[in-house]
Amino acid sequence: MRDQDGFITAFAPASIGNVAVGFDMLGLAISGAGDRVSARRSDADGVHISAVYGIDGKPHPELSGDARQNTASVAAAALWEQYGDGGLELQVRKGVPLQSGMGSSAASAVAGVVAANALLEQPLETAALMEFALAGESLASGGMHADNVAPSLLGGLVLCPPALMPDVIKLDVPTGICSVLLHPELSVNTAESRRGLANNISYEQWLTQQGYLAGFIAACRMNDHALLKRCLHDVIIEPQRAASVSCFAAVRDASLAAGALGCSLSGSGPSIFALCEEAAAAPIAAAMEAACRASEIDCQLWISPMTANGAHVESA
Amino acid sequence: MRDQDGFITAFAPASIGNVAVGFDMLGLAISGAGDRVSARRSDADGVHISAVYGIDGKPHPELSGDARQNTASVAAAALWEQYGDGGLELQVRKGVPLQSGMGSSAASAVAGVVAANALLEQPLETAALMEFALAGESLASGGMHADNVAPSLLGGLVLCPPALMPDVIKLDVPTGICSVLLHPELSVNTAESRRGLANNISYEQWLTQQGYLAGFIAACRMNDHALLKRCLHDVIIEPQRAASVSCFAAVRDASLAAGALGCSLSGSGPSIFALCEEAAAAPIAAAMEAACRASEIDCQLWISPMTANGAHVESA
Numbered sequence: 001m002r003d004q005d006g007f008i009t010a011f012a013p014a015s016i017g018n019v020a021v022g023f024d025m026l027g028l029a030i031s032g033a034g035d036r037v038s039a040r041r042s043d044a045d046g047v048h049i050s051a052v053y054g055i056d057g058k059p060h061p062e063l064s065g066d067a068r069q070n071t072a073s074v075a076a077a078a079l080w081e082q083y084g085d086g087g088l089e090l091q092v093r094k095g096v097p098l099q100s101g102m103g104s105s106a107a108s109a110v111a112g113v114v115a116a117n118a119l120l121e122q123p124l125e126t127a128a129l130m131e132f133a134l135a136g137e138s139l140a141s142g143g144m145h146a147d148n149v150a151p152s153l154l155g156g157l158v159l160c161p162p163a164l165m166p167d168v169i170k171l172d173v174p175t176g177i178c179s180v181l182l183h184p185e186l187s188v189n190t191a192e193s194r195r196g197l198a199n200n201i202s203y204e205q206w207l208t209q210q211g212y213l214a215g216f217i218a219a220c221r222m223n224d225h226a227l228l229k230r231c232l233h234d235v236i237i238e239p240q241r242a243a244s245v246s247c248f249a250a251v252r253d254a255s256l257a258a259g260a261l262g263c264s265l266s267g268s269g270p271s272i273f274a275l276c277e278e279a280a281a282a283p284i285a286a287a288m289e290a291a292c293r294a295s296e297i298d299c300q301l302w303i304s305p306m307t308a309n310g311a312h313v314e315s316a
Numbered sequence: 317m318r319d320q321d322g323f324i325t326a327f328a329p330a331s332i333g334n335v336a337v338g339f340d341m342l343g344l345a346i347s348g349a350g351d352r353v354s355a356r357r358s359d360a361d362g363v364h365i366s367a368v369y370g371i372d373g374k375p376h377p378e379l380s381g382d383a384r385q386n387t388a389s390v391a392a393a394a395l396w397e398q399y400g401d402g403g404l405e406l407q408v409r410k411g412v413p414l415q416s417g418m419g420s421s422a423a424s425a426v427a428g429v430v431a432a433n434a435l436l437e438q439p440l441e442t443a444a445l446m447e448f449a450l451a452g453e454s455l456a457s458g459g460m461h462a463d464n465v466a467p468s469l470l471g472g473l474v475l476c477p478p479a480l481m482p483d484v485i486k487l488d489v490p491t492g493i494c495s496v497l498l499h500p501e502l503s504v505n506t507a508e509s510r511r512g513l514a515n516n517i518s519y520e521q522w523l524t525q526q527g528y529l530a531g532f533i534a535a536c537r538m539n540d541h542a543l544l545k546r547c548l549h550d551v552i553i554e555p556q557r558a559a560s561v562s563c564f565a566a567v568r569d570a571s572l573a574a575g576a577l578g579c580s581l582s583g584s585g586p587s588i589f590a591l592c593e594e595a596a597a598a599p600i601a602a603a604m605e606a607a608c609r610a611s612e613i614d615c616q617l618w619i620s621p622m623t624a625n626g627a628h629v630e631s632a
Contacts, residue, residue: 159534163523163528199519203517207339213526215475215479221488
């Protein structure tokens, strides 16, 4: 698995946080976009970063190589300080846009800890890496939210209610359902976005949203696409955040008109996701892209099965 | 199926509303307690009640025979007016205590509609009876709440979020788990109990409770008893209602000390339920009964598998 320089490389996918129905407790892995972290033992003390590259292979214009300031190295160090010995050198290749609502910081944290784990004489099981990845993620989010870390580590659709942490639950997914994820060239700051939320909700909002989440989980289990469509709504968070993403309404309307089962913000945005039946994914993606570009905003898209893989070590 | 007087009799079980985690959207059928409604065609116009008996076989001391005031006849009439012809005579035998939090009005409504349905030339399928049973239940609850009607009709554990009505979802249940239901000789008025609830909740309350409901559904599906125990809590409604049931804290503490996975009010109380592993059900029931009687309150108990049957026509 090591390359010619002795590096082991781990890939961790981007992810859709909240998935409309499960604010702060549901996440879905995607395929095609993710971060890579390469790790090798070093003679230096502790964990350090020797390079941070962007998706173009050039040094990343925004991220520093300070190991205390990157979720990849903070997560890797949390594991390494407990189980490793000697020094650890990391190189980070960011494939996930920053502040995109695509779980960028989580993907780095997960890739960092998976790469470091692969260097241990007795690597831990994947599920046991969660707490270290979360330690990295907390640098970015300021709290213990697993709705990006858990799907990035485990793949698929993961339930991770704060009240049940550190337990997370990999859910059944329906067959033949894809996500379409659109990243518009806008940025939203997650921490600021959280501060803007209301403090209270009504019983009606609570019961409506909780019913949709419970129904969504049941629909996924029963492979009931019609029920999934009825449930795929966010009546509490999306209305508060949608206005901060100027193209949201146009992209959502286009996705629904093209047959999407539902469409909402990914995490705190600006990325927008839709779920849809497999055969409709390409035309729905095209409709969403057209609507975004009609708003004069550049964008990238990814289509993924709901069964997308979690993090893994890549062959050299 | 008809007895010597031409009656067909349907049984509909009592049920546990809310099941701690799912206020207004989750219900669990029990076995051993329920209402019976006997129906036969008559020469009179419309639907009428010729007798209402208590569990002792004597005329019921509180319920009148006015067909407009009994959920059994209102539900049966909703069906009969659409699909039946001629007159319909009903006899009601109440086995579920009134205002007990055990779905008494729902059991009557369901038994009424199932009995009337059995007299149709082309009876409807069970699931199609839901709307008529709900029409009966709305007489008692003043709204469309299915958390007792749905389990009484379908059996087992049923998810019925108001936002998804009239869809209801029969959930997977874990194996080897029982409910223990204790009815203390106290009464609580459901409508009054609802009016006493707060209007708003915090985000933290919402996310905690929603996480428990989602985790509970997953735990039932995965047959994970430890996770079920972690999730079986009501952090919003129970704290507001518990004080109205004087023996609640003592009964709950006794059930948990005896090994119950969780314990809360059934519906708006005063009945109290616990979920537990099968082998522990008898000692837990004994501990709950002892705690209730130590509070100088008389009580009845039922132990049921989570797979308890729904309503059905009885052989004569």
